[in-house]
Amino acid sequence: MRWRKEAGTGDSRSFEYILLAILVFFIIGVIFRSAVVFIAVGIFAAYLIGYKIYDKSIVRSLNLKNNTRTIKLFPGEEESFTFEIENRSMFPLINGEFSFQIGSAIKAYTIAKKDEDYWKELQLPLSILQKKKTVLEFPIRAEQRGVARVKNITYDFPHLLNFSRLRLRYYDFYQTEFIVYPKLLPVNGINAVFHMMPGDSRLNYSPYEDVQSPLGTRDYSYSDPFHKINWKATVKTQKMQTNIYEKVVDRTFVFIVNLSTENDKNMVSFNKNLENLLSYTAYLSEYATKMRIPFEIYINARKPGKIPYVHLHEGEGKTHYMYALEMLARIHKQAPILPFNKMMFQVGKQFIKPKTIIFIGDLTGGSMEMMSSWKQVQNSIYQVVAGEGGAAIRPVAREAIKNAT
Template identity: 35%
Template sequence: MKQWKKDLGYENRKYYDFLLAMILLTGVLSLFLDKSMLLIPTSLLVVIALASKWYDGYSGSSLKLFNYRTSIRLFPGENTSLRFRFRNNSKAPVLNGRLSFKSNSNIKADDSFTRESTKGYQYSLPFSLMSEGEKEVRLPIKAVKRGVTKITDIQYRFPHLIKFTSISMDFLPLYETEIVIYPIQKPVYGMEEVFQIAPGEERASFSPFEDLLTPVGTRDYVSSDPFHRIHWKASAKTGTLQTKVYERQVDISWTIVVNVTQQTRLGNEHISRNLENLLSHASYLCHFATQNNYDFELLINMRRPHDRPFFFQPEGSGNQHLKDSLELLARIQVNQSFMPMEELMHRLHHELYKKKTIIIVGDIPEHTYQYIREWSRKGLKVFQIQLEDGQAILVPFSYRGAYV
């Protein structure tokens, strides 16, 4: 695919028309006046015209911008550098040019390279590249706020070495580098008691559940032990009754549900004015679950074209799962369409297959209480985040349902 569209400027044709007219004029005058000296400027003009045409054809004609799919992941306040690697395979150098591009307001560079545009910032950097040369341009940037940034409107402008007019090169493909800025963490208090114990695969020192396929040893028999737990071979070797001991396992898993909408007094839903706080609290929950080695899944009532038509991170654990969850939170945009909370709860209700803890971040509309009552009857614990004196506190669901 062609990378660049070259524009020689609207005065390019006028320039060559002027040169042609001067060549014809000096040539005709030299013939009529029989002045061979007039052929010198004629020849010089011909050389200038040919050199200009040569530079028109070769300058930037084989300029390549390396464009690999890359994601730069940051938290607000962190710094990094945007890198653009170019190669000039042409015989003509491009000198004293300016590389410019745009981004949204989620990132920002030094003021000397930056000016505000309608949807963010425009950047301009000095850039020159010799023939058959390769060079990397770096721009230090700082992550300002949560979101995803794409680099757009990449353009390189440089002066024509003979005509002294400006040549512009517009980059045609989508630039594949993106900057993903995770939400900050805002603490949620009252986390210590939030878990639902169920049979699972995670080892635990104390658990009411045992894996009967994973014996770990024996111990002395006590009168309360079931008869079928006696290990007869071990008892014969030791001369005393021995009881089989199995590995104790639990499943501590969370379902984090984020409601990014709030209702008006008339019952209409719109994006919450506390969106960034909600996502920051959800980020904290994801970090807390990962640090404690809990499995968790994440559901957000924002629509997207997918088998599941909402933002969803399947159940998992570990650092990679945390990174994927934070990236999901980072990709939420205010201008996206949302899914009504009742529809999201309905979908979740039909997919719950085991006991787990459900944590709801955001408002809980009254018409969704029916699902919470059903979950409670099945033994699931439901918690919600409420604000008290400016602090987010995790409390059992109380049918008040508001993230104030």
Template identity: 35%
Template sequence: MEWRKKLSPGAKETTDIVISIVFVTTLIAFIINQPVLFMVTGLLVSYILVSTLYDKKIGDQLHLHNKKTEIRLFPKEVGEIELNLHHNSHLPIINGQLTFTLNYNVKPINKKFIVKEDEEETKCQVPFSIYKKGLTTIKIPIKAIKRGTTKVQHIEIQFPHIVNFHHITLHFHKPYLTEIIVYPEQTIVHGLNDRRQRAIGEETSPYSLYEDTLYPIGTRGYVPTDSFSRIHWKATARKQSLQTKVYERSQNTSTAVIVNISETSHLGNRYVSPHLEELLSITRYVSQTLLQNGTPTTLFINAKKLGFPPYRSFQFVNGKQDIQVMLECLARIKPAELVTNPVTMAYDIIWKKTGPIHYVFIGTWETEFPHIQQQVKQNDGQMTLVHHEDGETILKGIRT
């Protein structure tokens, strides 16, 4: 069964009282031979049977459709939660209330549905009745408040008993698979499109300045400016004229976005920055712009995870197709994340021989930059730092 049924404590007491009355009226009816008392006894017995049958059967044929669904929203965007319940019984549920809870990042548009709310969650309640057999759909319009993810939790249906009027509660004990994902906002970073470094790499580009001498793709006629070492002698002998080797042009525009979401107390303890939302908004803009430009991008965040490496890393190589995946990754960063040492993370990233040539640093890095700069310089890389200047967020180049 999908539903865990709970009867009101007063229901059993009422049934016990009625049963006691049945015994008493039956005994008196036999003693004084009064037909009216037998009729009263019959009505009371019918009351007990109907009440017991309703208690036993109600909710057994109620099915909540539970298909995995994702509702994706941006902050302040409006969406809709849809609950589909199929009732395969003729027993009605009248004047009930369906309650559930949502996390802090979404709320119902109709404030009448909000029963209780605090900083962490919102408890909602909507009217609910089923009068006949079939499908009942409940739609709750919602509004995204802030970044994060939430699921519809603690689903319950409470309604009065049709005979004794005590309350019955049906609790949906399975996880409800509909998830609401609210993407982060974006903070514009000026100067991002002005900084594109290219070097020799594995990305094929006919407009690259670099040629990969390991991958010849053909020959062409020799011109006086060609190097003598580039002459293809076999092709020259075959065509009876000097031929020059043509190599595949390639480049490397890969970028690593390294985000420090932590700050350090005076005692050296690391904790999630109170400016987490702002940092993720900047990260969204930087990553989204890079992906829209077709730049292979790897995102690193010093939120702790199990396994190796001990920080979050996401690789995006499909350009615009990966924007939604990137937004979802940022939405799942929680305000109470455990964090790792950002400097250790940065060293681990830069020391990799196949690491990108362009590093974008977001967060608090100033005190650690001299050591990181030295490592980037050894790898012939480029560093940029996102910082605030004159009320704007800009990307500042760092000399290595």
């Protein structure tokens, strides 16, 4: 049963009073053998039967449309949201009040009475005629990064037969989910960061070539290797011809996000700039997508399972970017933190070829020591540094890594 009448509502007492009145009048009728009293008993009994039919009909016949849907927004964006409710009973529901709650990531700004209470219970007037549908539509605005759901749905209305307030609560899980992505905070200097290695990305000035992607031929030069000679083209043109291939590089980005920070006593605490860190990561992901650069993300937010940290596997394209935004949106503001050095140890074992590594957040002394073992295969390590003029990307000095050991 999707809707249930809340215990303790006023109409339950009315039912008990009517039942008691029937018993009293029935006893009086039997004792005095009065036809008038039995008529009164019949009237009360008919009223009681109608009362029960009304209660069951309302609970069973009220239907709230509950399709699975996900609404994805950036902070500040607006969307129209609707509730579709159907009254399938023969009784009208008049002068009711529909109530619900939405998480703090979303604001129904036309309904909330106070700006500071927008995430608390919201009320809308609602009347539904018999055998009719009603649509409640109102605008919502994304307030802050996070995930929100509609919960605590109730409908409060006057009972048709005794006029006391009757409250129905919706007990099914409401399937609508709101996902608010992080803001995109710019990171200066990212366009100059990449590590040139053999790979799949096209770049005209790369020293590496994709032999599976020939572009054509040109006249042979004495410096050309023998295996590049195109013998068919040579026979056709009667001149030595050399194959030309696409220039390629590996520009894969690895974003490693540290949500914790250490004080002077080496005590680990939650980084107060968490939102900015995730916003920088979102911006870098957008940049990589625009430039068709594969990327992956590691975040030291603890999660259950064999891999105790949040990880988005390497990928590229718009779909991968949307996965990244959703993953960042789902990081809880008070998520349990995995020690950064522990995650770094696990991540370092996965590096089997050079990539461009970008750290977002603080670098601990232990992490600097671990990076010293990466330098054999990792030559491009950077860190996003926040300043008064915004965030910028800076190379992690090799001297600092060597000194850490």
